[in-house]
Amino acid sequence: MSDCDRLRKSEWNVRTVGLGVAQELVRRYHYSGGGANTATYRHGLFRNDGQECVGVAWWIPPTKSAANATWPDDWKRVLCLTRLAIAPEVPGNAASFLLGKSMKLIDRKRWPCLVTYADEMQGHTGAIYRATNWEYCGMTAKEATWFKNGRMVARKAGPKTRTRDEMLEMGCQMVGRFAKHKFRHVVA
Numbered sequence: 212m213s214d215c216d217r218l219r220k221s222e223w224n225v226r227t228v229g230l231g232v233a234q235e236l237v238r239r240y241h242y243s244g245g246g247a248n249t250a251t252y253r254h255g256l257f258r259n260d261g262q263e264c265v266g267v268a269w270w271i272p273p274t275k276s277a278a279n280a281t282w283p284d285d286w287k288r289v290l291c292l293t294r295l296a297i298a299p300e301v302p303g304n305a306a307s308f309l310l311g312k313s314m315k316l317i318d319r320k321r322w323p324c325l326v327t328y329a330d331e332m333q334g335h336t337g338a339i340y341r342a343t344n345w346e347y348c349g350m351t352a353k354e355a356t357w358f359k360n361g362r363m364v365a366r367k368a369g370p371k372t373r374t375r376d377e378m379l380e381m382g383c384q385m386v387g388r389f390a391k392h393k394f395r396h397v398v399a
Contacts (some may be wrong), residue, residue, distance in 0.1 A: 224257050228254065229314070241298040251366055267296050267309075268309055270317065281324060288322055288324060292327035297309065331350075331390050355387075
């Protein structure tokens with residue numbers, strides 16, 4: 212990547228965005244095609260001279276078991292980067308810029324441990340997390356991945372975990388079993 216293809220920090224900013232903005236960006240630019248109906252934080256990437264949001268970092272608490280496996284000291288203080296989506300025309304280092312700024316906007320006294328995953332199904336290795344000083348925690352167990360109408364559908368729905376039969380009844384198709392690279396970022 213040449214210098215002219217890199218994001219110039221002085222020309223960009225990151226600020227809170229509404230849930231609808233986050234959902235639309237994820238629908239357009241994230242392989243999952245969707246996300247949760249809630250968020251703890253949603254941060255958007257903007258050019259200083261424009262109003263169009265071209266990237267989003269979306270944070271929610273993970274499941275209790277995922278939080279406990281990540282930081283057993285206090286699982287209620289773990290926050291998960293659930294979606295990171297960037298428009299394809301944005302410079303290559305925009306994701307690390309957005310992620311770094313987003314992390315600074317999070318109340319790290321309330322959320323001292325952050326967790327995220329890089330999906331092996333998509334060929335992701337977690338380079339963005341390594342570049343922003345996250346700790347690599349290894350691979351998760353392989354889990355079934357389900358899609359319906361081009362959107363990923365989670366087995367977990369609120370407090371309930373859907374069975375295989377329930378997923379099939381909903382019209383979902385399992386596309387395979389995949390592991391994810393797990394990363395965490397802890398402040399003292």
